Amino acid sequence: MGNSDTGSLKRVLQIIALSLSFLVTQNNGKTQWNKMFGFGVVLTYVLLIYFQTVVGIWRYKNTLEEKQLFIVDSNIFLEYEGSSFLEWKYPEDCDVNNKGSSHAVMWCKTPGFHAVKPLVSDVSTEKEEERHIYISDSFFRLAWYAVIPLLRNASERDSQTVRIWIIDPNQADEAEINNTAKSPSDYFRYLTKRLLVGGEFAVLELSSFPQTIESYFTNQGFWEARLFDDHEYHHFHIISQSVSFHGKSVASSQHVFYGTSPEKPYGDKEVSLRLTTGSPMSIVWGACTPHRALLLSDKGTFMTKNAFLSYKEIKVNPGELLTPDEGYYIVSDAVVLENGSIFRIGDALFWRDHEDGILRRNPVKLLDEGVKGLSLRTHCADHYPLQEFELATILAWTDHEIYKGGKSLDWRTNSSYMSNILSLPTTATILTAAFGSHPASLSALVMYTDSVQLSLLTSYENEGIWRNRTLWSKNVLQGPFQMLFVSAAMETLLVWNKDTMLYSFHNDSEWRYLQTMDSSSISQEASGSHIHHVVMDHSRNMLVKMENNVLFFCKFGMNKLFRLPTWNDPERSVVLYLNQKEQITMLTMLDTGLHVQKYPLQMEIRSAMRGEVHGCPYIGFTHNMNRPVYYIDKGEGVELWAQIVNHEGENINVTLSRNKDHVLHITESTQFESVHHLDTTNKTFTIYQDADYRDITNNSDLIWNSSDIVSMELLPTQIDNSCNLPKHRISHFFVGCPPNRHIRVIKPQRTPCQMHTFDNYTIPGFVLSNSSKDLLVFYDWKSFGCVLRIHYKDEFRPDIELYDGETFVRSVDADFIVWENYNRKDYYFNATMRQVACLHEAQTWKSMLVDEKRPEEAWGPHNYRSCFVDNAEKLGNLDQPYEIMNRSSKNYLSFSEEHNAIYVFNLKIVDPNYSFCDLRAVFAVQTYGISMVDQLLTHYKFLIPFFISLIILCFIFYKYTSIFRDMLHKKCV
Numbered sequence: 001m002g003n004s005d006t007g008s009l010k011r012v013l014q015i016i017a018l019s020l021s022f023l024v025t026q027n028n029g030k031t032q033w034n035k036m037f038g039f040g041v042v043l044t045y046v047l048l049i050y051f052q053t054v055v056g057i058w059r060y061k062n063t064l065e066e067k068q069l070f071i072v073d074s075n076i077f078l079e080y081e082g083s084s085f086l087e088w089k090y091p092e093d094c095d096v097n098n099k100g101s102s103h104a105v106m107w108c109k110t111p112g113f114h115a116v117k118p119l120v121s122d123v124s125t126e127k128e129e130e131r132h133i134y135i136s137d138s139f140f141r142l143a144w145y146a147v148i149p150l151l152r153n154a155s156e157r158d159s160q161t162v163r164i165w166i167i168d169p170n171q172a173d174e175a176e177i178n179n180t181a182k183s184p185s186d187y188f189r190y191l192t193k194r195l196l197v198g199g200e201f202a203v204l205e206l207s208s209f210p211q212t213i214e215s216y217f218t219n220q221g222f223w224e225a226r227l228f229d230d231h232e233y234h235h236f237h238i239i240s241q242s243v244s245f246h247g248k249s250v251a252s253s254q255h256v257f258y259g260t261s262p263e264k265p266y267g268d269k270e271v272s273l274r275l276t277t278g279s280p281m282s283i284v285w286g287a288c289t290p291h292r293a294l295l296l297s298d299k300g301t302f303m304t305k306n307a308f309l310s311y312k313e314i315k316v317n318p319g320e321l322l323t324p325d326e327g328y329y330i331v332s333d334a335v336v337l338e339n340g341s342i343f344r345i346g347d348a349l350f351w352r353d354h355e356d357g358i359l360r361r362n363p364v365k366l367l368d369e370g371v372k373g374l375s376l377r378t379h380c381a382d383h384y385p386l387q388e389f390e391l392a393t394i395l396a397w398t399d400h401e402i403y404k405g406g407k408s409l410d411w412r413t414n415s416s417y418m419s420n421i422l423s424l425p426t427t428a429t430i431l432t433a434a435f436g437s438h439p440a441s442l443s444a445l446v447m448y449t450d451s452v453q454l455s456l457l458t459s460y461e462n463e464g465i466w467r468n469r470t471l472w473s474k475n476v477l478q479g480p481f482q483m484l485f486v487s488a489a490m491e492t493l494l495v496w497n498k499d500t501m502l503y504s505f506h507n508d509s510e511w512r513y514l515q516t517m518d519s520s521s522i523s524q525e526a527s528g529s530h531i532h533h534v535v536m537d538h539s540r541n542m543l544v545k546m547e548n549n550v551l552f553f554c555k556f557g558m559n560k561l562f563r564l565p566t567w568n569d570p571e572r573s574v575v576l577y578l579n580q581k582e583q584i585t586m587l588t589m590l591d592t593g594l595h596v597q598k599y600p601l602q603m604e605i606r607s608a609m610r611g612e613v614h615g616c617p618y619i620g621f622t623h624n625m626n627r628p629v630y631y632i633d634k635g636e637g638v639e640l641w642a643q644i645v646n647h648e649g650e651n652i653n654v655t656l657s658r659n660k661d662h663v664l665h666i667t668e669s670t671q672f673e674s675v676h677h678l679d680t681t682n683k684t685f686t687i688y689q690d691a692d693y694r695d696i697t698n699n700s701d702l703i704w705n706s707s708d709i710v711s712m713e714l715l716p717t718q719i720d721n722s723c724n725l726p727k728h729r730i731s732h733f734f735v736g737c738p739p740n741r742h743i744r745v746i747k748p749q750r751t752p753c754q755m756h757t758f759d760n761y762t763i764p765g766f767v768l769s770n771s772s773k774d775l776l777v778f779y780d781w782k783s784f785g786c787v788l789r790i791h792y793k794d795e796f797r798p799d800i801e802l803y804d805g806e807t808f809v810r811s812v813d814a815d816f817i818v819w820e821n822y823n824r825k826d827y828y829f830n831a832t833m834r835q836v837a838c839l840h841e842a843q844t845w846k847s848m849l850v851d852e853k854r855p856e857e858a859w860g861p862h863n864y865r866s867c868f869v870d871n872a873e874k875l876g877n878l879d880q881p882y883e884i885m886n887r888s889s890k891n892y893l894s895f896s897e898e899h900n901a902i903y904v905f906n907l908k909i910v911d912p913n914y915s916f917c918d919l920r921a922v923f924a925v926q927t928y929g930i931s932m933v934d935q936l937l938t939h940y941k942f943l944i945p946f947f948i949s950l951i952i953l954c955f956i957f958y959k960y961t962s963i964f965r966d967m968l969h970k971k972c973v
Helices: 003-026 031-054 123-127 186-198 601-609 700-706 932-972
Strands: 057-062 076-081 085-089 094-096 103-108 112-120 131-135 140-147 160-167 203-206 212-214 223-227 233-239 249-251 253-258 272-274 282-285 293-297 300-304 328-330 333-336 340-345 348-353 373-376 394-397 401-405 419-423 428-435 441-448 454-460 466-471 482-486 492-496 501-505 510-513 531-536 541-546 551-555 560-563 573-578 584-590 593-599 620-623 629-632 637-647 654-658 665-675 678-688 709-716 730-735 741-746 760-763 775-778 787-791 799-804 807-811 816-820 827-829 893-895 902-909 920-928
Touching: 057 112, 076 112, 131 601, 140 186, 140 253, 160 186, 160 233, 203 223, 212 223, 272 293, 282 333, 282 573, 293 333, 293 573, 328 340, 333 373, 340 373, 373 428, 394 428, 401 428, 401 441, 419 454, 428 482, 441 482, 482 531, 492 531, 531 573, 541 573, 541 601, 551 601, 560 601, 629 637, 629 678, 637 654, 637 709, 654 665, 654 678, 741 902, 741 920
Parallel strands: 140 249, 272 328, 629 730, 787 920
Antiparallel strands: 057 076, 076 103, 085 112, 094 103, 112 131, 140 160, 160 223, 203 212, 203 233, 233 253, 272 300, 282 293, 293 300, 333 340, 340 348, 373 394, 394 401, 401 419, 428 441, 441 454, 454 466, 482 492, 492 501, 501 510, 531 541, 541 551, 551 560, 573 584, 584 593, 620 637, 637 678, 654 709, 665 678, 709 730, 741 799, 760 775, 799 807, 816 902, 827 893, 902 920
């Protein structure tokens, strides 16, 4: 008899027992009725007790509930839940401290699979499931312990200090197991110091972004490290150095700590939020903040801010709304945002702010009628490099429209929170909607009235163009439907109703049914129960939970579901939750409250597949594509490698799949090695952007088509349920201008760069190209920076370096132009076009500054033409100054030899193939070396010839008048 049938029969028997008891009490004067119904009551309760004892549940765990610590000689805690337990059955190479106890401790002396099961006293013995617990012989038998003690007088912005030491899980006390110990015990202090002497040290890697934090060892016997992560929570890995002490090493591990904030007590006005009575629980959590979750049940709605280490029922203040007659609001769906939660009550959306707890309904902010469903983003998009565009966090839909909303809702403003992104005619009905595999994609499952087929509409948020595909199905599926898009380079989808599951690959073009191992339907294998919900981690381990708590597993991509051993009573209300450490947590609603327990998924998978035909086609798969985002500028590339090891003859390889094939080019190279019947394939992928933007009349269209975001995924060509996939397999390649990329003009060696030596200076009018009046300039030290002191006779060429933020990238060797900020004309270029070997006349400022264009806009990568490319133009005048510079050219700037001067130059990269960025910089030069005498001599150079010419002219005039006077005198005589 199946679990569902047993549960149904139990409920029927309970009803019969109560009914018979009622009839007996009503017929207390009739002895025959009393006997008959009394016998029925007794029989019913006997049958009820029997069926209550038929299904016994047993579980296990280790001390720290970590999968890598199921090792030889480690403690394994066994727990049986039922009324007919006799003793534990276990292998000879294992020991149990008390085999007759339903709560016992077992440890095994040898590695491998160990069959364990409880023995019970009734005929249901064969129903008790046997598990094959896998024990490894790993030398990683010690664990890192980390704690963040409270800092006195610390503000919220202060960094926090984490203390770290080493423990042996089998000898840890309760405080260390519960992570409440603030300092190590004497033995663990000694153990930590001994491993330190051997070379062990703690290195922290933050999970939020790639940053390594070094720790320092204190004289108290532990390491300390300062964290600068988000203060809402700290998530980091502690990396071990594989140092051994008595054959034991420390296993690398991850740790999460959450900030605590006191909850406000509820008053008399607050009421509960509940599901319809008898509904199975549901849960939602943030894709980027899974520690913040909402659990909906028919007993109330519970919220956690620390991954269910603690939780609290959330209630609402009705405010201006009416309180329902039931005394609570009946909710259907909910989503949790950064500053509050949205609930679907009836066919309207309501808002509850985390601060005041008031339930609000406002048609300006939210939809107030016709809402059929809510969907929350399932894959974190924080690292997706879509600049100046906020991706949606929630979707809501009616029969014919879809709306989206952001990360938070500000109730104080008058702006609308939700915006319409799809409107369909009345001939089409939206069945469900979800966020796609690609962070910017959205999808809707639609049925048209004139068709029995389901259609899938897909769009990119930043494009707004919806594309229609037909969902393949051999049979017409009946709703209601749910959708889950798997994070992948190309759209990969899972669709299911109560009893059937479909999945697709490669942009929804390849569809398959998911079936159980014996090819029966999922519902049939689960004794007629229906699909409750589906959970998938980043390694594509997928759990399908049925309403009767039967669990199925498969690695997504396989078309066979594998049933896992029973972990919970079929009558209990259970839901699965995936925390930040990628651990499955089982939440069970009991009469005493919510029970939270980690579920050892990997151990259960191994146990269930023991003895079955399951073998991963590869032994190991690793790669170095471990960054969420790679930035690729013009002319740049990324080189990636992947390695896969398999048994000889498996013929397995690695593929790099992607969307948007036209944006990037990929070349592959493969190295193959075979040693001792093991084949190793090393594959290198070179990813680059090679569009040529030179000599194009208008390159804006080419830039638009060649700059985009490309998602890529590394996967083996074959997988199996037993395979381990790396958590990081997908990266986004941003082809465009990397964030914070800029250029800097570098101070030449032995050239002083002075700050705040003057406040203003005057530029004489005769050196200005646009005015004849003197110009008073107030120097902006903050914008222009220091002033380079250069001798007036020195030739100067700016050296430029490229930076991403404060990180040096490379020296710039591209063509660039300069112009003086205040239109000075007393600086010169020392080389002509002929001297630099131009093939035709080059562009100049005179030719570019037409139609009164500004220098910033007149000349740049969009219209730059190199004079070294033969374009059949006329030769032109090559004796003009060449006004373009680069690092390797012989072209320099020279300055006025008449007077010391201050120049503020703007610099701009004009090479169209160098970068997508608008690369500009400002630098200032102050010349020196011209003395007052030199300046007077300079003026005298012009005055002396003038005076000499004047004297000569006067002398000539004198001679001329003298001769003319003599001639007149002789004539008169």
